[in-house]
Structures are given as structure tokens and as C-alpha cells.
Amino acid sequence: MSGDHFLPIQEDFSTIAIHEAQEPEQWSCMEVVTPISTSTTYKQRGPADFKKYEYSRSGNPTREVLEKVIAKLEDAKYGYCFSSGLGANTTLLGLLKCGDHILCINDVYGGTNRLFSKVASRFGIETSFSEIEAESFEKNLRPNTKMIWIETPTNPTLQVCDIAKVAEISKKHNVILVVDNTFLTPYFQKPLTLGADVVVHSLTKYMNGHSDVVMGACMTNNEALSKEIKFLQNAMGIVPSPFDCSQVLRSLKTLALRMKQHSESSLQIAKYLESHPKVEGVIHPGLPNHPHYELTKRQTSGHSGIFSIYIKGNLDSSKKLLQSLKKFTLAESLGGYESLAELPSVMTHASVPPEQREKLRITDNLIRLSVGLEDVKSLISDLEQALKAI
Numbered sequence: 001m002s003g004d005h006f007l008p009i010q011e012d013f014s015t016i017a018i019h020e021a022q023e024p025e026q027w028s029c030m031e032v033v034t035p036i037s038t039s040t041t042y043k044q045r046g047p048a049d050f051k052k053y054e055y056s057r058s059g060n061p062t063r064e065v066l067e068k069v070i071a072k073l074e075d076a077k078y079g080y081c082f083s084s085g086l087g088a089n090t091t092l093l094g095l096l097k098c099g100d101h102i103l104c105i106n107d108v109y110g111g112t113n114r115l116f117s118k119v120a121s122r123f124g125i126e127t128s129f130s131e132i133e134a135e136s137f138e139k140n141l142r143p144n145t146k147m148i149w150i151e152t153p154t155n156p157t158l159q160v161c162d163i164a165k166v167a168e169i170s171k172k173h174n175v176i177l178v179v180d181n182t183f184l185t186p187y188f189q190k191p192l193t194l195g196a197d198v199v200v201h202s203l204t205k206y207m208n209g210h211s212d213v214v215m216g217a218c219m220t221n222n223e224a225l226s227k228e229i230k231f232l233q234n235a236m237g238i239v240p241s242p243f244d245c246s247q248v249l250r251s252l253k254t255l256a257l258r259m260k261q262h263s264e265s266s267l268q269i270a271k272y273l274e275s276h277p278k279v280e281g282v283i284h285p286g287l288p289n290h291p292h293y294e295l296t297k298r299q300t301s302g303h304s305g306i307f308s309i310y311i312k313g314n315l316d317s318s319k320k321l322l323q324s325l326k327k328f329t330l331a332e333s334l335g336g337y338e339s340l341a342e343l344p345s346v347m348t349h350a351s352v353p354p355e356q357r358e359k360l361r362i363t364d365n366l367i368r369l370s371v372g373l374e375d376v377k378s379l380i381s382d383l384e385q386a387l388k389a390i
Helices: 013-019 061-072 085-093 110-123 136-138 163-172 223-236 242-252 255-273 293-299 315-324 354-360 374-386
Strands: 078-082 101-105 127-132 144-151 177-178 198-202 218-221 279-283 306-311 340-342 367-371
Touching: 013 061, 013 255, 061 078, 061 218, 061 242, 078 085, 078 223, 085 110, 085 198, 085 218, 085 223, 110 127, 110 144, 110 367, 127 136, 127 315, 136 163, 144 163, 144 279, 163 177, 255 279, 255 306, 279 354, 306 315, 315 374
Parallel strands: 101 127, 101 144, 144 177, 177 198
Antiparallel strands: 078 218, 198 218, 279 306, 306 367, 340 367
């Protein structure tokens, strides 16, 4: 997918992931692997007279290395890590005040929807939802709109939003544009270069890729926003542990290899499912029949291992299929080395109001797949036997 029809992959991506901010000379023992600094506090030469670090919530050597790496990968000047993806989102809410309005893309991760609709609302921050088209965002702007929030591709219906067009609108109206890049990672998509103000990630997913760390991050090139985010990171205290930061640093070293395989395998499986008699439809932005295929080629270098299908059946059919899988694990989350399958209507998006799910076609026969790194033939065989069960 990263061939002639899509944007070229950044040539030195793996080199950055392996070497950025990780020179052994900076450590006392010349460690090749960044040390895990577990100290919570640091000795001061005098009251309020310290060398660099004061308290681990405010700054930590291991976390700082990770933040520099993820910033560089996203073509950002500044990067900050948080204890979860929703922790990063919560911190960005701290940029707003009572009476402000968020205009959010309508097909968004259920946890983000819940955070905005049921938590931010308690503090007087309003949220409304826009269709995928850029024109819809401009039409739905309010005088008190301070932030536009988009995921692209969306979760779980894999719609693709034109980042550059929405960025033009946000700049025209002096509104912060936040783009969730979790599904594609900077390997396949760089929203900041397309005009976004802030990029957020659930590092839990592809960036870590081993289903053993929960973490989030946000990156920006805006110095004023950067200072605010850093202040909020410290003031709100939503920070990850040094050990978890070390785990993600480890994982980033294989990110390019993993994303390439996720991409190839998911496209192969999606093509297989397109012609299956028990599959009603396949939603994969790398397929030419995807409604936003041309846009996908213009703003990305390919697609990851995440896509969705509609099976021919109802809730019972979906349950039967998911319970029959042997290589795909029935579980929430995505982006790990293992393949996962889930039913968004009752799992990841259960907190989305039923009428909104219906409008978005998050139905009981919509299955979301996260294709891992297993042999693709074994995954196709697994789907074949599970589809037979229905």
C-alpha cells in the first residue's frame, strides 16, 4: 500500500526511532539501551537550586527520551506523554474553560465521546458532533467553538477526513485542531504537516504494539500550546511510569517493520472477505471501493491492520462468529502483535447513545478486526471456519 499510489514512507523513520535522543554518551555507563530512572525525586544543590530534574512528575529522564522520539517521528518540536490515551485527551480539555465548545467528528472512539459528553459537560464545556465532510465542520462552528477534534480514519467505521481542509477552516476561525492519529501512527500519516495544531495518540495501540502498556501522548509545533500542555501535564499529574516509557521506547524500534506487516496482512484479508458470501461489506481505506480511497492516497502512506466488516446476520450471528474464532482473540483494543476482533455496538462503543450508533451504522452486525502479525493464511482460515459457524 505504500507504493506509487500513496505518499512515500519517510526513509529514515526507523533510524529516528532507534537513535533519536538515545546517544549512549549521555549516560554515565554509556548504556546502549536508555536506562530506566525510577527515582521520584532529585537532590538539589540548594533550595530551589537543581540541575535539571526536581520531581519525577515534573520531569523524568526516561520519559523525556520517549517524548523526544515521538515528537521527532511526528515531525513535531514538542511531545508529551501521559498515563493513557484518555489521559492525553483529558489534559487537552485543560486548554478550555467553562462556556467553550468542542466540535467533534461524529464517528469517534467511544471513550472520547464519553469523556466529552459526560465529563467535560460537568464543567460547562459543550460538545457537538459533525459529519466527516470539511464543509460540515464549518457549518457547525459556533462563536464559542475553541477546539475541533477529529479521528481519521474514524473508529470503528473507518471514514477518512480531509485534514488539510479542516485545518484551513480551523485557522480561518482561530480554533485549535486536534487530530487523533492512533490508527495510522506517524509511519502512515503526519497530521501536523497537513495543518493540525495538536496530534494525540493512544500509545497503547500500534506505537507500543505489544498489549502490555497503557499510555498516551500529544505532539505539537505550536510553542504557546506546548507551554500550556507541559504546565497541564505537571499540574494535572497524568504521567506514565518510567518503566512503561522504557517499554514503549523498546517497541518503537520495530514500529516500521510491524506497521508494514500489519498493512500487508490486513489488505490481503480484506480482499478475501470482500467476496465471502456471508460478508455484507468490508470497510478498509486501502480498498479502491472505499468512498474515501482517493483522499486516503493523498494524505497517507498506507493503512494499518485495523478495519471493519458487516456480516450478514444479527447480534446472535455476530456473537456466534466472535465466539468461534481461535486465532483472533475476542477482546477490546487494537494494534498489538496479536489479532483481535470485537463487536463495537456492545463493547468499545457501548457508551455512545443508541441513536448516534444507529446514525453511524455501528450496528450489531459490524465487526471490527485488528490484524496482528500472525501468518496471514492462518488468520484467513480462522475467519473462514468462524464464518461457517453462522
